[in-house]
Amino acid sequence: MDALTIHEAAQTTGWSPRMLRYIERIGLIEPQRSEGGYRMFGPGELQRLRTLRELLAEHELGLADVAVAQRLRREAGLQADVEAWLQAEPRRPETVSANDWLRWEQHKHARLLAAATTTTDMETTKR
Amino acid sequence: MDALTIHEAAQTTGWSPRMLRYIERIGLIEPQRSEGGYRMFGPGELQRLRTLRELLAEHELGLADVAVAQRLRREAGLQADVEAWLQAEPRRPETVSANDWLRWEQHKHARLLAAATTTTDMETTKR
DNA sequence: CGAACCTTGACACAACTGTGGTAAGGTTGT
């Protein structure tokens, strides 16, 4: 008897039965099924569910965020395209005149302030 | 001049000015600013914005999804933790032994216990 | 067999996302 039903799994993982179904729906777990269709959570799944809880709490992530990470990992083309886009990142002006430099410095200050406020916002409003 | 204002940038990229500000807010672009604080979009940013459009359309992504990918890339700890979780996919009970996940979990044992008790509290209070 | 579990589906709801406005006020360039 190394496989629990959904309510038992809920008890030991801290998720509600409802959320276990939801987490399965978005593709983060796929428990096996009994002949009659009952979900059966093995030790691996239980541990995974507990760790998921920790992962979300530690990094202020949502389930959907983890689902995105999983997509990135599974769909090779996606990962490549996103990676390419992100890599073309903060290109600063090619012509570096004195004025440009000054402006860049100012921008940097503004950016730091913006980042600070944005971060605060995210912390307070993040799920 | 090779830097456009927000409305001009909107014209050539297909985004609305409103969305350009939004995209900046969620951290996907950071256009420079003029002395007076006007956003100034250089050729690099314009290209990036057009490519972003393609990226979203081609892969059925949302802006928030790309933002998550960016977080994954920038926050080293996050990247590692998410990767670890995704990698621990419990494929068929026979293929992944209990020792595997147990060992992987060992350095986080204390936190798991804490999470479990917290969770129990939440369940009993039944929010 | 029958109590106690499970399944999917639907309605509900707060909080966040993506998008559009509008208002009050500062910047730019001719």
Next chain:
DNA sequence: ACAACCTTACCACAGTTGTGTCAAGGTTCG
């Protein structure tokens, strides 16, 4: 100096996420 831009900050609103509850019906197992 002045029209035409820009800025932030707020209101609005449909769609999604995360979560609960309930209903009608199938499964498990003593």
